Amino acid sequence: MSEAGPGLPIGILAELTHRCTLQCAYCSNPLELLKADKELGTAEWRSIFEQAADLGILQVHLSGGEPILRPDLAELVGVLASRGLYSNLITAGVGLDETLTARLAAAGLDHVQISFQGARPETTEAIGRLRGSHEKKLAAARAVRAAGLPLTVNAPIHRRNIEEVELFIDLALELGAERLEIANVQYYGWALLNRPALMPPREAVERQIGIVEAARAALRGVLAIDFVAPDYYASFPKACMGGWARDAFMITPDGTAMPCHAAASIPGLRFDNAARLPLTEIWNRSPAFEAYRGTGWMNERCRGCERRDIDFGGCRCQAMALTGDPTETDPACSLSPLHAHVLALAESDAASAEATIHPRRIGGARAGELTR
Ligand code: SF4
Numbered sequence: 001m002s003e004a005g006p007g008l009p010i011g012i013l014a015e016l017t018h019r020c021t022l023q024c025a026y027c028s029n030p031l032e033l034l035k036a037d038k039e040l041g042t043a044e045w046r047s048i049f050e051q052a053a054d055l056g057i058l059q060v061h062l063s064g065g066e067p068i069l070r071p072d073l074a075e076l077v078g079v080l081a082s083r084g085l086y087s088n089l090i091t092a093g094v095g096l097d098e099t100l101t102a103r104l105a106a107a108g109l110d111h112v113q114i115s116f117q118g119a120r121p122e123t124t125e126a127i128g129r130l131r132g133s134h135e136k137k138l139a140a141a142r143a144v145r146a147a148g149l150p151l152t153v154n155a156p157i158h159r160r161n162i163e164e165v166e167l168f169i170d171l172a173l174e175l176g177a178e179r180l181e182i183a184n185v186q187y188y189g190w191a192l193l194n195r196p197a198l199m200p201p202r203e204a205v206e207r208q209i210g211i212v213e214a215a216r217a218a219l220r221g222v223l224a225i226d227f228v229a230p231d232y233y234a235s236f237p238k239a240c241m242g243g244w245a246r247d248a249f250m251i252t253p254d255g256t257a258m259p260c261h262a263a264a265s266i267p268g269l270r271f272d273n274a275a276r277l278p279l280t281e282i283w284n285r286s287p288a289f290e291a292y293r294g295t296g297w298m299n300e301r302c303r304g305c306e307r308r309d310i311d312f313g314g315c316r317c318q319a320m321a322l323t324g325d326p327t328e329t330d331p332a333c334s335l336s337p338l339h340a341h342v343l344a345l346a347e348s349d350a351a352s353a354e355a356t357i358h359p360r361r362i363g364g365a366r367a368g369e370l371t372r
């Protein structure tokens with residue numbers, strides 16, 4: 001942290017619930033998902049959002065799990081709108097019908113992001129494990145556009161759908177989306193557990209990058225295409241969360257305030273709860289927020305590096321998962337001595353004949369419950 005203390009946060013990712021209509025194996029939620037009885041109530045979320053506005057936060061991303069399963073969603077959107085905060089609904093779209101979309105739009109919702117597990121119905125249904133889900137998502141996307149809301153199509157990419165990138169572009173155009181996010185899966189939580197079944201081969205990743213670059217040039221001014229690179233094949237790491245507790249943080253369904261979605265995977269961090277401690281206190285003093293804020297925690301490789309204020313040393317949770325040390329350079333970085341090892345891991349996963357997956361479910365992965 002600088003001597004002047006942390007700057008002001010800009011955004012919060014509010015995970016309203018871990019409940020979900022789908023069971024995607026690429027989910028970045030933790031393996032220990034919270035049941036409904038652990039979720040914060042409406043009054044607690046209202047208070048958090050009021051405090052967020054007081055703190056100067058500009059954007060709240062309403063996520064999960066599936067946030068539309070919360071019956072109070074429109075009320076919470078209304079609180080955000082009344083305080084001038086930009087609200088973005090991150091949904092899988094199943095159940096987002098015209099009536100709910102109209103209610104959310106009337107409450108002041110600003111933007112909707114709908115994930116598609118595949119560009120083909122059979123892919124969406126196989127990955128999300130819900131028959132009829134693709135049709136429901138199409139209907140949701142049309143309802144969003146009919147309500148006059150801007151739409152982002154989110155395409156989480158892995159080995160099972162990487163050959164559908166061109167079709168995702170067609171789908172986003174057909175639905176009138178403003179933005180398409182081609183987001184290579186980040187391996188946390190369920191995705192890390194399922195990595196051998198999800199990691200794409202390098203050649204497919206390279207083909208995908210070529211398709212995205214060509215489409216970006218051809219569709220300039222028509223469709224914005226964001227690209228989240230696959231960490232394991234990258235040369236430099238992503239600036240995870242824009243830097244640890246630098247301008248954004250997240251709150252889990254039970255109110256735990258964390259610098260990022262996988263922070264609980266780092267042993268020894270102490271988290272505060274936003275239902276019990278003021279957000280300002282948490283932002284300024286929470287031990288978990290302080291742990292890797294700024295550059296003081298960095299090893300010499302990162303501290304002396306010209307990219308340290310670009311990627312902030314990469315992702316602490318990925319360093320933990322891949323090296324066992326959260327203060328290590330993220331091994332997605334080509335300057336890390338472990339970079340070649342990570343690449344080899346990716347290549348061996350991608351070549352793995354292992355095609356079984358653990359479906360995401362509350363209660364954790366079940367031994368013996370593997371599906372193809
Ligand atoms: Fe980023 Fe550290 Fe790699 Fe430099 S050495 S590019 S700061 S992760």
Ligand code: FES
Pocket residue numbers: 188240241244259260261262263314315316317318
């Ligand atoms: Fe925790 Fe990247 S997910 S720092």
